[in-house]
Amino acid sequence: MTFELTKEYVEHIQAAIEAQDDTTLRAEMEELYPADISGILYELDTETARYLLALLDRKVGAEILANLEVIDRQEFLQSFTSPDLAQYVDEMDSDDAVDLLNEQPIQTREEVIALLSDREQARFILDLLHYDEDVAGGLMQKELIKININLTVNQCIEEIRQQAENVENVYSVYVVDDADKLLGRVSLKKIVLARKNAKIADIYEEDVIFVETYRPAQEVSEVMQRYDLDAVPVVNVQGRLLGQITIDDVVDVITEQAELDIQAITGITGDVEEEDDTIWKLVGARLPWLIAGAVGSLMAATVINTFNSQLTKIAALAAFIPIIGSTGGNVGIQTASLIVQSLAEKSGLSATVGQRLAKMVLVALINGLIIGSLAGSYCLLIGEPRLVPVVSLALLTVVLLASFMGTITPIALNRFGINPAIASGPFITTVNDLLGIGVYFLIASLLLSI
Amino acid sequence: MTFELTKEYVEHIQAAIEAQDDTTLRAEMEELYPADISGILYELDTETARYLLALLDRKVGAEILANLEVIDRQEFLQSFTSPDLAQYVDEMDSDDAVDLLNEQPIQTREEVIALLSDREQARFILDLLHYDEDVAGGLMQKELIKININLTVNQCIEEIRQQAENVENVYSVYVVDDADKLLGRVSLKKIVLARKNAKIADIYEEDVIFVETYRPAQEVSEVMQRYDLDAVPVVNVQGRLLGQITIDDVVDVITEQAELDIQAITGITGDVEEEDDTIWKLVGARLPWLIAGAVGSLMAATVINTFNSQLTKIAALAAFIPIIGSTGGNVGIQTASLIVQSLAEKSGLSATVGQRLAKMVLVALINGLIIGSLAGSYCLLIGEPRLVPVVSLALLTVVLLASFMGTITPIALNRFGINPAIASGPFITTVNDLLGIGVYFLIASLLLSI
Incomplete structure (x- = not known):
């Protein structure tokens, strides 16, 4: 049905390029769509990729370039001179041309526009360059009937x-x-x-x-x-x-929006792809949220440390730190992601913040009671009946708190124009972790009078 | 630019329906697109919605019904007789007609098909009913030129x-x-x-x-x-x-795929929307993963409990339970989500599992060393120098383990045809939490000889 890129095929093309067998190459590329040829370019080094591209019709070449991923294209085009670029930009749809030019240094951009032989295209591009990428003007093409x-x-x-x-x-x-x-x-x-x-x-x-x-x-x-x-x-x-x-x-x-949301939720920063990026880029994409999470957890450590004497008396208290943390985290993420979803849909008349909170409290109460009883039974099981009220009450409170945070954080972020999906990520987990542990030890010292 | 649904407008329409002011209603609806009228139906009760729909042209009505969300449509159409339904199904595109009929009980479905006056449409529908929803046959419409x-x-x-x-x-x-x-x-x-x-x-x-x-x-x-x-x-x-x-x-x-991925990541089960669903449905959507998380954390509690005597001696050990858990969770989720992304893109030739693992180990080593040093410095800060090697070594191990789990879990799930995005969710967090705490206390008892 469609073209499937195999290792053998890439090797076959590479061999043809090395042998400068232009007839074979032209015949092979004739069979393919520009989007497929873009796929092949990813597998070649810059030199061979340029050779292949130069063989093809300018219009096809322009479509191939339009199809490349931003990061790869930017790197690939570094070896192009402004007149080279202008030949391709001449043949592109105006919206693709602007996207490509926006990735270039200002000087290259201006040179290319000055070199365009299609003056209408130049005018189109100058018109479109005014608009931000993320508004209708930045998405539109001038070509229409x-x-x-x-x-x-x-x-x-x-x-x-x-x-x-x-x-x-x-x-x-x-x-x-x-x-x-x-x-x-x-x-x-x-x-x-x-x-x-x-x-x-x-x-x-x-x-x-x-x-x-x-x-x-x-x-x-x-x-x-x-x-x-x-x-x-x-x-x-x-x-x-x-x-x-x-x-x-x-x-x-x-x-793109879906990918951004998932990156926000999973604590990845920047535009990275597992396969193609350097080690340092991958480290950098993960480190900011890892450090933020670590700092939050060390604040939790400070809280726990102030209850050191209680822990020495009742060591079993420590056993429930994970359930407090993970329940708070999970509840916060679930609640936030449903709120984010309903913010994104904007279907019909939206419920007020008050209505959302009321519903949220009920759902949290039920879930909190169930998780609280589960953990309470576990306390009995390990022979720590005095921890039953502490652990169940702490869990109920944590579920309520985390639901509250999960509800208001995305709404607040959305009001300030920040992607609310962040609220389903490491940020809310860390905050809930910290809050939960504080609540847990407070309840413990109050109820156990230690 | 486009129609904005306000509370006042809905009240205005409700009043017109109560007054049976058909002239106003027809004139108002004339101004709107079917997709907008679908939005209004959500805000009306079944009786009034049916009244409004009955006023409109069948073809417009069919488009309105095709635009409704599955859950709402199923509920709304319960009050329709088979001849009622047939009148609308006659006017729909064949793919929409099949979607609607698939939501109905088998008897209704067969009655409606038998009642269609457009026999070509009936034949189209019978053809399309053979296909699963999630293959090309289930997406296609028969109408074409x-x-x-x-x-x-x-x-x-x-x-x-x-x-x-x-x-x-x-x-x-x-x-x-x-x-x-x-x-x-x-x-x-x-x-x-x-x-x-x-x-x-x-x-x-x-x-x-x-x-x-x-x-x-x-x-x-x-x-x-x-x-x-x-x-x-x-x-x-x-x-x-x-x-x-x-x-x-x-x-x-x-x-839909993006929504499913986000639900898998955030631990929501089933098709729910914050605003419209009942309390019980919302509870049910969250509870399975909350309980799974709680059970995992209670297993962690059991691990911690076996180190009770160590904790009594060095209470400060408890303070680092949160950072072990949260770092493991965050690293696992980040790694899994990047792997899921590269699985979804299938662009070019994919790296082998071995190549991924090699890269992953390097990234994990760097991140683990940084987070480990951070936590190690904190140990010095709180005057617990003997914990420096324990905490930093445990964190390094946890980051490596979590990266490994985050790499292989989505690949394995994908092989078995399960949505790999699940691996960025509560499952991997819980497993990492458990593994991390085990590793931490093991290292502690070995290094501190307690």
Whole structure:
């Protein structure tokens, strides 16, 4: 069905490159899609990869470069001169061109733009460079097909013929007035089926969902998912049509967001991949949260140390430190992740913080009682009946506290514009660990009067 | 830009329903997209929601129902008779119709299919019911536009006119032979721009990416993302064109997979949403992993208890239980989540397990030395120099062990076809906690000879 990259195939290509067997290479690459060739480049060193790329048609090469992962592309393109880059950038969709240029040093970026032979492309890129990556303007491409409302279907087909050269997939034809203000859209299906002298004004749909340039990427992705859109037009505040965002770019936004959430939850910082990165990068990605966790735990150690005399009297107290810590951590993470999920969905009318807290308290009470009884029975089992009230009461309190923290932390982070998924990560675990141990020893010294 | 659901608006609609003010309701709903009306239904009780739905055009109603979340839809449709349901199912895309029918009891399902007035739709549905939900066959819809390779562009437009009634968005026109075998595709853009007497055989693209019915949904989603496809044709083993999968369905697959991963990591079981579910459902979603975690921690408690006499002698040993546990947990989760990520990406040739382990050991050694020195310095700070070797050596071992577990657990789970993201969750934390504490006390009794 699709191309499967094997070790043998890579070796075959490497051998052909070494032998400078351009005929074989061209024939082999002819069979593949640009996305597959990108996959092959990852397996070659910079020299051979450049050789292969140089053999191919510029347009195919541009697509291959657009398909590379950011990190690999940045490294690969370091060996390219500005004129080399300009040849490829000339052939790219404007959104991909801007992404690539944004990864380059400012000087290279300006040189490349100055060297572009397609002046429309240069203008497109200069327009797009203004926008942040994470708003609609930063996601859009300038390539689209727009027609004036006063045309007929026949004139419209002529327009499409002229404009379509630059546009890979035609999703919709956008209808604008003389000032380029977006009025609506007409599907290609309708154009195919309409009489040739019909007026666009009579067949177009006025009802069109659009986004403004300043809308956050997250919102664009929600809108496109909610209304099952393949493409959405982007307008400025005056309603002028500036570009369009296609669903494949939004799929990337969705995938990236999911990866960011999981990294936040699991305490990884920065953009790393297990396989390709250096040892130092992998160490650096893990260390910040590991140290934060260690510092938190050493604060817990300080708390425990102040209860040293009690521990000398009742050593069994130490046995319950793990359950206090892990229960607090698990409850906090579970609660936070459900809250994060409901924050992300924004479906319907959202419950107030008060309503959430009320429900949370009930759920925590039930879970706390069950876990508390379980640990209480264990105390009896190991012959420490005097610890039953201490351990069960401490666990109930810890579950309540951790649920409370798990509820309010993501809501608070979200208010301040920080990714709330962080609250399901090492941060909340550490805080809960610390709080839990404090509560446990306090309850112990109160109830056991030690 | 898009519709924002407010409390006032819902109250306004509720009041109109109570007053049976059908004119207002129809006028208001006319302004909205089906996806927005679905959002309103969530806020109404079953009676009023049914009243509102009954007012609307069947086709709009069908889209509204297709947009509802599974759980809510199942509950809502319980009050519908089979003839009621059949009226809506008649108007749905075949893939949505099958999803809806799969949620119904078998008897209702069969009644509805028998009652459909669109016999083609009934045949489509019976075809699709054979497939599992999580393979290409279960994602596809039967509606598509296919033309015989022997036609001209003009005949093709006539075909599109006849077939297009059922097809919402025309992405591509598929080209087949007399036996319905998929030969290629031709874009609508090409058809619009081609001469009317051109032959399809001369303008179509042979190069078409397709999937077989039995391919896993995950694979379909990867293929569509890799090649930036809006729609992919689905064929059987003989290459006969059976249906197509559109990108909006794949976006749902991607979003669901991300949610499942996060639930696996954070220890939530089952399909729950914070806002809408009952207390018991929320308790049930959290309890299994909480109990598993508690049992693990109580096993740790048993380990600690066997070192009771040592603890009585050196109470300060207890202070480091939290850092042993939390470091093991954090390292395990970080490692597992990076491994899970690289398993999911399958980009290029994957490193062998041996290569991963080698890299992992180096990263763990560095992190373990840093965290170990940090904790060692703390021992000096609190005046317990004899604990320096114990705590630092234990932490180094724990980091190595946890990294090892974090590397092999997801790989092993993946081999057995279990979602490897589970390895970033409470399971690995609990195991690491237990292992870590065992190692810590063992090292303590060996080094301190207590």
